[in-house]
Amino acid sequence: MKKRSMLTILLAVCLYGSNVFAQTKVIAHRGYWDCEGSAQNSITALNKAxxxxxxxxxxxVSITADGIPVVNHDDSxxxxxxxxxxxxQLKDLKLKNGERLPTLEEYLIQGKKNQGTQLILEIKPHRRVVNEDKAVAAILYLVQKYQMEDQVEYISFSMNICKELIRRAPAVQVSYLRGEVSPADLKILGFSGLDYHYKVFDKHPEWIQEAKNEGLTINVWTVDDPAVMESMVAKGVDFITTDKPKELKAVIAKF
Structure with a gap:
């Protein structure tokens, strides 16, 4: 173990306690796509994660004009x-690895087979609020249809989407992505966690302890730099989202 890592561990233990690293877990960003045969948001990436x-x-996930939730990062x-x-118009479009654009239903069917892997479902902001509400309703319907309520967790940059999720399904796990709301305020709104870019915690380092005090989970995105990975683990975050899940696992293993 490198000397810097040992010093980081000792400092973190002093600040946060001896079990600080126990809960840090890996979330593969858009699945594990940075490997042979895979592509972002593909079924292959889901399986490889x-x-x-x-x-x-x-x-x-975004919803089509006729109400079908599909899996794609961009809004187009x-x-x-x-x-x-x-x-x-979309069903035969291909991803970079040759797969068809997947529907959420196809993703859930495969994800249910991958027991032990949580599905971190980001609902993308839509141009019209009414479509955001339709997306939430359609997504919750499919998750309930396949009895996957315990395997699916939700994130979004849209406060409207998050509030609609909490209104319709108060027991679901919902984390906010944008980064401008304090943990204490998220708790009041009914969130279960926050999922912020790591630079947010450079600006508000006190939010990590505040989130812990409020009983909120802490996820950090999108961390591909090993030094930042190490820093976030040392700060006791619960989850790190990364394009490099194998590298992150190796960093966590050092602790």
């Missing part, structure tokens, strides 16, 4: 705006 033992596989794909396009 499971194969490498990630706690969770993160992915992005190959020139088609998802929110204003019919699923028939």
């Amino acid at each position: 499971h194969e490498v033992g990630a706690y969770g596989s993160e992915f992005d 794909i190959q020139g088609f705006c998802i929110e204003t396009s019919l699923y028939e």
Whole structure:
């Protein structure tokens, strides 16, 4: 173990206690896509996240004009705006690894087979609030249909989406992504956690302890630098989202 790592461990133990590192877990950002045969938000990436033992596989969902939730990071794909396009227009579009654009239903069916891997479902902001509400309703319906309430956790940059999730399903795990709301305020709003970019905690280092005091989970995105990984683990965050899940697992193993 490097000397710097040992010093980091000793400092963290003094600040946060001896079990500070026990809960830090790996979430694969858009699945484990940075490997042969995979692609962001593909079924392959979902499976590969499971194969490498990630706690969770993160992915992005938007709803089509005719109400079909599909898995894609951007709000458009190959020139088609998802929110204003019919699923028939999108269903044969291919990802970079040759897979078809997956529907959320297909993703859930495969994800249910990957027992032990949580599905970290990001609902993307939509151009119209009414479509955000439709997306929440359609997504919750599918999760309930496949009896996956305990395997799916939700994140979003949209406060409206998060509030709608909490209103419709108060027991679900919902974390906010944007980064401008304090842990204490998130707790009042009914959130279970916060999922902020690591630079937010540079600006508000006190929010880590505040979140712990409020009983909120702490996730940090998107961390690919080993030095930042090490720093976040030392600060006692619960989860780290990364494009490099194998490298992150190796960093965590040093602690």
